[in-house]
Amino acid sequence: MKNTSDITKGGTASPLIPQKPSRLTKLRESDLWFSFWSHPSAIFAAALLAFVTITAFLAPFISPQNPYDLGALELWNSEIPPIWDAQGQWPYLLGTDTQGRDILSAILYGSRISLIIGFASVILALSVGLALGLIAGYFGGWADNIIMRIGDVLLSMPFILIAILITAVASASLPTGLKDVLAAPILIFAIAVPSWVQYARTVRASAMVEAKKEYVQAAKLIRVKSWRIMLNHILPNCMTPIMVAATLNFGLAILSEATLSFLGVGMPPDQPSLGTLIRIGNQYLFSGLWWIVVFPSIQLCLIVLSVNMIGDWLRDALNPKLR
Amino acid sequence: MIAFLIKRTANAAFVMLAVALLAFVIFRFFGDPVEMMVNEQATQQDRIELRERLGLNDGFVTQYTRFVTNAVQGDFGISYRNQQDVMVLIKDRFPATFELVLVATVISLVVGIPLGVLTAVHRDSRLANILQLGSIIGVSLPSFVVGILLILAFSVSLGWLPAFGRGDTVDIGWWSTGLLTPSGRMALILPSLSLSTFQITLVMRLVRAEMLETLRADYIKFARARGVPIRRVQWRHALRNCLMPVITLTGMQIGNLIAFALVTETVFQWPGMGLLFIQAVTFVDIPVMAAYLMIVSFIFVALNTLVDITYAWVDPRLRDDAARAGGANG
Numbered sequence: 001m002k003n004t005s006d007i008t009k010g011g012t013a014s015p016l017i018p019q020k021p022s023r024l025t026k027l028r029e030s031d032l033w034f035s036f037w038s039h040p041s042a043i044f045a046a047a048l049l050a051f052v053t054i055t056a057f058l059a060p061f062i063s064p065q066n067p068y069d070l071g072a073l074e075l076w077n078s079e080i081p082p083i084w085d086a087q088g089q090w091p092y093l094l095g096t097d098t099q100g101r102d103i104l105s106a107i108l109y110g111s112r113i114s115l116i117i118g119f120a121s122v123i124l125a126l127s128v129g130l131a132l133g134l135i136a137g138y139f140g141g142w143a144d145n146i147i148m149r150i151g152d153v154l155l156s157m158p159f160i161l162i163a164i165l166i167t168a169v170a171s172a173s174l175p176t177g178l179k180d181v182l183a184a185p186i187l188i189f190a191i192a193v194p195s196w197v198q199y200a201r202t203v204r205a206s207a208m209v210e211a212k213k214e215y216v217q218a219a220k221l222i223r224v225k226s227w228r229i230m231l232n233h234i235l236p237n238c239m240t241p242i243m244v245a246a247t248l249n250f251g252l253a254i255l256s257e258a259t260l261s262f263l264g265v266g267m268p269p270d271q272p273s274l275g276t277l278i279r280i281g282n283q284y285l286f287s288g289l290w291w292i293v294v295f296p297s298i299q300l301c302l303i304v305l306s307v308n309m310i311g312d313w314l315r316d317a318l319n320p321k322l323r
Numbered sequence: 324m325i326a327f328l329i330k331r332t333a334n335a336a337f338v339m340l341a342v343a344l345l346a347f348v349i350f351r352f353f354g355d356p357v358e359m360m361v362n363e364q365a366t367q368q369d370r371i372e373l374r375e376r377l378g379l380n381d382g383f384v385t386q387y388t389r390f391v392t393n394a395v396q397g398d399f400g401i402s403y404r405n406q407q408d409v410m411v412l413i414k415d416r417f418p419a420t421f422e423l424v425l426v427a428t429v430i431s432l433v434v435g436i437p438l439g440v441l442t443a444v445h446r447d448s449r450l451a452n453i454l455q456l457g458s459i460i461g462v463s464l465p466s467f468v469v470g471i472l473l474i475l476a477f478s479v480s481l482g483w484l485p486a487f488g489r490g491d492t493v494d495i496g497w498w499s500t501g502l503l504t505p506s507g508r509m510a511l512i513l514p515s516l517s518l519s520t521f522q523i524t525l526v527m528r529l530v531r532a533e534m535l536e537t538l539r540a541d542y543i544k545f546a547r548a549r550g551v552p553i554r555r556v557q558w559r560h561a562l563r564n565c566l567m568p569v570i571t572l573t574g575m576q577i578g579n580l581i582a583f584a585l586v587t588e589t590v591f592q593w594p595g596m597g598l599l600f601i602q603a604v605t606f607v608d609i610p611v612m613a614a615y616l617m618i619v620s621f622i623f624v625a626l627n628t629l630v631d632i633t634y635a636w637v638d639p640r641l642r643d644d645a646a647r648a649g650g651a652n653g
Contacts, residue, residue, distance in 0.1 A: 152334075153341040156627065157620045158582030165349070165616065168604040173353050255465050259586055262467050263601055282471060282590070285486075290475055297468045305463040312459060 035317040045309035052303055056111035063105035068271065082291050095291040098284065103291060106277055107299050113273040114303065117184055118254035121191040122246055128192065129199025130242070134230045136200065137207025148204070151197040159194045163256055166190035167265040180268045187266055191256045195249055199242055206238035244315045251307035258300050274300040327635050335628040340391065342620045346613040347390045351379075353609065399614035404606045409614045413596055418498050419489055420595035423587065424580045426515040428573060431522035436562070436569065438523070439530025443538065444557050454527070461524035466583060470517035470590035477513060485510045487592035514591040518584060522576060529572055533565035540564075574630045578623030 036042050055062065082095045082103075095103050136144040154162065170186045171179050210216055210233065219229050260266035261275025262282075269276055274296050281293025357374050365373075374380060378389060393399070399409040442451040442458075478486035490506030492499040501507025537543065538561055546556045585597025592598065596615060603611035 149337075149341075153338050153345075156338045156624050157342060157616070158579050158623060160586070161582045161616065161619060164585075164604065165345075165612070168607075168612065169349055169353050172607045251463065255463075258465055259467065262465075263586065263589055263604075265604060278468065278471065285471065285474060286479060288479075290479075293471055294475070297471065301460075301464055301468060304465070305460060308459055308463045 032317055036313070039313050039317075041309055042313035045306040045313070048302060049306040049310065052111060052299070052306070053115060056108055056115055059105070059108035059112055063102070063108045065102040065105040067101050067106040067109050095295075097280065097292045098289070103295050106272060107274070107296055110272050110274045110277050110296060111299055111303065113184070113267060113271065114254050114257055114275070114300070117187050117191070117257045117267075117273065118250055121188040121195070121253045121257075122250045124188060125192040125196040125249070126199055126242070126246055129196035130203050130235065132196065133200035133203030134207050134234060137204035138211050138226065138230055138234065140208070140211075144204070147200065151200055154194050154197050157194075160256065160259060162194040163190040163260055164263065164265055166193060167260055171265065180270070183267050183271070187257055187260060190260070191253050195253070198245055198249070202241050202245065203235070203238050207234050210234045210237060240318050244311060244318060247307065247311035247314055251304045251311060254300070254307065255304055274303075324635070328632060331628055331631055331635075335624050338624050339617075339621060342617060342624075343391050343394060344387065346394075346616050347387050349616075350390070350609050350613045351386065353607075394614075394617055399617070400610040402603075402608055402611050404603070404608040404611070409610045412599060412611065413614055413618065414497060415499075416594060416596045416599045418500060419593060420581060420584050420588070420597060422501060422511065423514055423518060423584055423593060423595060424577060426511055427519035427522060427580060427584075428577065430515055430519040431526050432569070432573065434519075435523045435526025436530050439527040440534055440558065440562055442527065443531045443534030446535070458524040458527050461520050464520060466517055466521060467586050467590050469520045470513070470587055473513045473517055474590070484513050486513065489594055514587050514593050517590065518580065518587045521583075522580065525572065525576070526569060529569060530562075530565055533568055534561055537561045537564050571630055571634070574626055578619065578626050581622060582619055 036046075060066070097103060097106070132147045136147040167186055167190045170182075170190070174182065207230070216229055216233065219233065257266060257273060258275030258278070261273050262279045264279060267273040267276045269280060272280065277296035278293055278300070281289070281296060284292050357370050357377070357379065361370055361373060378386060381389075397410045399413075401407065402409050402412060405412075438454055438458075442454045445451045474486045477484045485506070488510055489501045490508070490510035491504040492501045492507055493503045494500075501511060534557075538557070543556060543561055546560050547553065551560070581596075584593075584595060585600055587593065588595045588597040589601050596618075599611060600615040602608070603615070
């Protein structure tokens with residue numbers, strides 16, 4: 001963690017403080033940039049993640065078929081094995097499922113859903129966690145007590161259980177039509193609820209330390225607003241561990257979404273995420289249609305693997321003890 | 324010590340009350356219990372009587388207190404779906420989950436510890452690098468994907484192992500065990516492997532980190548200088564000093580494993596508590612959901628508290644720090 005008592009600008013690599021030497025040069029001279037290019041695994045993971053993300057978001061333009069358009073599915077195109085099999089057919093590179101849905105297209109669209117839900121839930125958890133952590137650490141007192149107690153309770157239940165309960169309760173209390181429309185927001189919320197606590201605890205710990213320092217006292221004296229002190233001075237100082245946690249949690253969020261969808265409390269079959277696709281494919285495990293389940297599984301593993309590799313690298317690169 | 328003990332127990336009790344509140348709110352306010360219990364022919368009069376009998380007209384606090392009192396006595400009501408006592412249902416299913424988690428834990432220790440020592444001892448060797456890569460892949464593999472791939476390989480392609488169910492079981496009192504029959508043991512292999520994948524990598528990483536630290540200690544150098552063979556130093560002197568954190572991790576992870584077993588149980592149609600819970604979720608069988616939530620959380624909280632107390636008992640520094648900090652950790 002960098003020393004924080006200097007208010008001079010440019011001491012930290014924070015995006016919140018304007019930096020005079022252009023950002024690009026600063027980035028290219030930074031330790032992180034150097035560390036990245038000297039770790040082949042980080043480069044590989046970043047390239048893989050970039051490839052997966054770009055193809056997922058270009059899905060409407062590059063995929064052979066629109067898997068949501070049920071009218072485009074032809075039943076005589078069903079159960080086609082991958083292209084390298086003798087019975088394989090162009091353009092179904094990875095084969096089709098029992099309804100004639102192209103697996104590759106379904107994977108591209110499904111990855112997009114998985115990535116969006118994972119990303120959104122991390123952002124939601126991050127904003128809530130940072131806000132509550134700052135409030136708890138900076139003001140202390142009863143606010144601190146209430147926030148941290150709620151956090152304690154959430155941490156004393158298994159992550160996956162909380163997420164399942166939220167999705168289950170939400171889908172039980174919503175009317176059928178609304179349930180499918182709101183599936184994605186419900187999942188984002190369900191994954192964010194158990195994960196904000198970690199950010200809140202990290203921020204709270206450093207906010208408590210910072211709040212006692214002289215520069216914060218000085219800022220208070222000249223009547224800088226509390227939220228400005230929190231956002232401009234305290235927050236940048238705890239971003240390092242937060243960034244590492246957020247990266248690793250992004251992987252965890254994608255995994256959780258897939259698990260929930262696999263269990264049948266996530267995305268519905270007509271707008272499948274990777275987890276839903278695996279759930280669907282799982283039903284044909286014993287009928288020899290292995291490609292329906294294997295390819296979405298590989299894609300899911302590649303996404304999570306690349307995110308975790310980046311997270312691991314980031315944790316080592318930002319750890320001052322290892323420098 | 325006594326102050327710490329009381330504080331820690333009170334904390335755990337508070338957490339359990341909060342979980343109970345959550346379970347109660349879900350039970351009471353999502354779906355009307357009366358509508359769930361009566362059949363279609365029930366008259367308005369029947370419904371009113373049932374509502375009165377269940378005490379649903381009482382105040383919130385009274386109902387919550389009754390819910391907690393009943394839960395403490397193991398009474399979670401009647402399942403909406405098959406009209407059976409929820410506690411009986413869970414008691415039937417508990418041994419299956421317990422054996423699965425137990426075997427998965429044993430596998431994770433038996434495989435994870437040696438792998439962790441190897442990667443630490445042969446640091447930077449090719450083997451260690453491969454194992455490190457393997458561990459990050461292990462963390463990234465969703466457990467249901469591991470399960471599905473295992474089924475594809477060992478059940479569908481090779482036909483060696485059963486893909487679902489528990490095999491034959493033997494009853495010992497109310498406990499039904501699959502460990503004593505050949506088919507029960509065969510059925511356990513794939514589910515426990517798939518449940519332990521994540522745990523193996525966790526144990527391995529922890530042992531590696533601890534070993535790297537321990538191997539730098541003076542007493543290790545001293546043992547080497549005294550002429551103790553290097554393997555003996557690594558596998559006995561050093562490893563022993565790394566085991567405490569591993570035991571802690573294992574203890575704390577059991578709660579997580581029980582929760583995660585529900586995914587494994589779904590993949591392998593393993594007749595445990597988790598499968599019961601997932602089925603309850605599908606049928607909105609709220610008493611079963613509430614009971615499962617409370618039981619799993621109870622095991623989770625109890626283990627964490629036990630680990631904390633053991634630590635404080637072993638290490639007095641923690642006790643004082645924790646007492647001063649107000650035991651902030653749930």
